[in-house]
Amino acid sequence: MMTKDNASPSLLKTPPRPKRRASSLAYASPSTPFSARRSKSTKPRMSPARSLMRTPSSYKSTPSSYSGDRFIPSRRQMNVDLCRRALLSDEFQDENKDSNKGSSHDDERSPQQPADTPIQKEYKRRMLSSLCNIPLDALNENAEPKGLFSFGFEEKRKLSSSISMRLEDPYSHDTLHVLDKFQGTSDSAVIKGSEGVNRRIPNQPSRILDAPDLVDDYYLNLISWSKDNILAVALAHCVYLWNASTGDIHHLTTIEGNDDYVTSVQWCTMSGQSKYIAIGTNSNTVQLWDCQSMKKVRTLHGHSGRVASIAWNQHWLTSGGRDSLILQHDVRSANHLVAQYKGHEQEVCGLKWNEDGTTLASGGNENFLCIWDAKMSSSQGQRRGRRSQDFAPRLLLQQHKAAVKALDWCPFHRGLLASGGGTADRNIKLWNSNSGAMLNSIDTGSQVCSILWSPHQRELCSSHGFSENQLILWKYGNGSSLTKVKELTGHTSRVLSLACSPDGSTVVSAAGDESLRFWDIFGAPPSRRSSVMPMGDMSFGMPTVR
Template identity: 35%
Template sequence: MYSSSSSSSSSSSQGPIEVQRVSYSRFRRRIIRRSGSGGPAASTPLDTWRRPRFELDAVRQRLQLDSPPKPREPARRETANAPRSFFTAGRPATEDPPEQGWVWRTAVPEHGGAKPAGSDERRRALQPFALLDQTPVSQRGESVMKLAAPSLLNDYYTNLLDCSCNGMIALALGSSVCLWDSESRALAGSLDTSPQPGRGRHRTPAVSCLSWSGDGSALCVGTRRGEIQLWDVECKRNMSCLPSHLSVVRGLSWKQQLLSSGSALGRIHHLDPRAPAALVGAAVQEDGVCGLQWSPGGDRLASGSTEGRLRIWGGGISGVTRSRQPIITMTQPSAVKAMGWCPWQRQIIATGGGWTDGELRVWDTDSGTCVTSANTNSQICSLRWAEQKRRLVTGHGLPHHQVHCWSWEFPSLRPVGQLSGHSHRVLHLAVNPDGTQLFSAGADQQFHIWDACMLVLYPPKPQLPTALPNQ
């Protein structure tokens, strides 16, 4: 029970104070009535509707990485007479078509317009693929060119760099994808994912992975919101929005005209963009996918997991089923993110270990055994095979942030060179079609071009002994 004085303290001398007892229900009604009038109510026993938000901020920040907040429901648009995409033909008529927020913007020089004094160099330094440094002659273990890669995500589980069979480089910078011609060394265009005017920034998720098709005509892009976009680069248009995942898309790989995608929830989708119903097969693994790659012959699919499992799946993908099982499963102590099939030995695949492991392993997928391994004493963030040079290239994190080159002759794996130039971990690697250039992108937001001849000519620098021998 709650009480309040019915008379002021000045009347205390006139006798005992009369106390009015108020029931809780009446007190509650008064509080609600007063709160509705605009003024704050003091000493209310009721929970207010304005709860402090600081308790949930940390949780929301963590969830923002994998599951961005769902935008407010926009007003329903009239779509009865709107044309329907070929890839949305199987959807209900009442469902809105997917929003196409991706716009092709060709990179052209800017002319005219007054610019503040002293801002030209600062603006150029922030442009994608702007020249930061160039070496006229290849130096020992140094990159030929150093270019800017602003807004490159420092995320170990992303795959943001790929080179097509035509030598076109695709590099995802935040929510945009920039295309750079490695032959002409010029910016060819970009896929801009910026939201339409008046819409929140959270409607534009960052790109999490990308992959060129085998003929180099199509580029597939996956986002942190689970979206999968297919772009026709020759016609410069968005061809379709393929069936998406419910979590981050962490892996994309092509098998001729078939596209496979893997998500952070462990779902693997097999998509045929030519079919009315693009989803033609699926598989599920217990842990999240962080690497996905078809073998050169297309008869096997390798999926790496966040729990250190390397699974090899058969080439048959028809049917959506949860009972599908991998042919063989191999394990290592850390996540299997850096991985790659050997181009000239089809059953061989190499994987790199994370920070707690640092081991480079070569596996025989027929027997499921590790053929050989080498301890790098650093996080292996990326891995590529250079077929023409018969080399294996790995990108590393701490302590030196280098690119290491390895010679592989079954069953021997030995280091043959190291390239230095990044100041932070080397997250992504790519090799051009003729094997003459190696590309790397690091967490220092720099893009390096290396002369591939250095993969053969320059051995690693000798290490000084830790202690002098007794004389």
């Protein structure tokens, strides 16, 4: 038996331990005789192993109180209008820089651009405050937001005190701008509870005119009231003009062709150019007429289906057809077709530009509601340098369950859009067009054919088809609520279209029962409460006045 003393040296020898890399020793234990390289001006770097083993108390001793994995700033104070303006202005600045690269050697010879005067700076400051919904005290003298990227508590408190958050939902950062003429107007000053408004609303129309051969088609838009107080009505192949001040009636044109008829009419809304009217036809064209000289100016082509909807935006004429296309025309140019908006799959039956001409809303027979950004489209078209371009909608809203024809922009909340659905939907929906949030949805119980906001009241009028064929006056309240004020009946068929008088007091309704009814439901403007707009007793095509 072998003893310990005479054991083989090789068996008693402890096998050597494998050498480990210095990096593994560095993380193994604090007592490991390995020292990392230290910088001259900083403290020793803590190993990841020790940093993970720190107790909660050790976090409190650090300067930062944040214990998450990354910093996500709050977007509650974000202004979507301001962000979009910054993005678009940067695009134009980049284009100008690229175009001026070749002439950089002439910078010494070219005179410098003069600095803005104090009056110009104040003008830009107030313009930015109005367009982007920013309080004046939040802008400095150079029209730049104060503390745009400040997320501290003090900055949040100051900004929250100057901007009232009206919508308690995930889109509360995207508030809707209240126009100056409605500032300080409370709902209690206009409405008394849920029963009605503080003025008398007649139950019967003030005037009824015959409109024989008015086409009973839900998708068409056959009446339009101009700023010159002239009502245009399309009756089958003909277009008539009725002067609401004098009662004079004139026949403008008759569309030739057995299968052709008028499918839409719309007066030009550009200041000083209200004598022009656009007429859409079943033959896929848009005719532009001068109603003072009673002559056709030009015919615009481009659609492959009937033109059921038309909207003006300054010198831009937008048309929507059964071919599911929205065409943008420049009526000043010989090559009038500028852009194509592609987002619908069926007939485009509703078109409406907002008041400042920056956003277009369109509704289609496939139940889509599309929001288009006009400036983004124009900037892309200029950058690509092509005559006509195809653009997709900025927002595609599919909450409606039927065709969307009824559209109108709110005159006192910037970005607030009202839309109505057809028979399978029957809902009026309120939208924040900046974010696409649906603010409210009301089941009216009937097909929604048309929507019209009052220009000087917080009120909304809607016209309906099956099954009541009525008009409903709604009161807009806080929280984007709609309260039914009054129902107006009398039409025996669906009320296809609505139009408002220039003074905003009278609403005319065109129905499939071949009649026009004038309703004094919005009341006279605040500055002209005692004035009453004169109307002549005339009818279209027939002398009967009921």
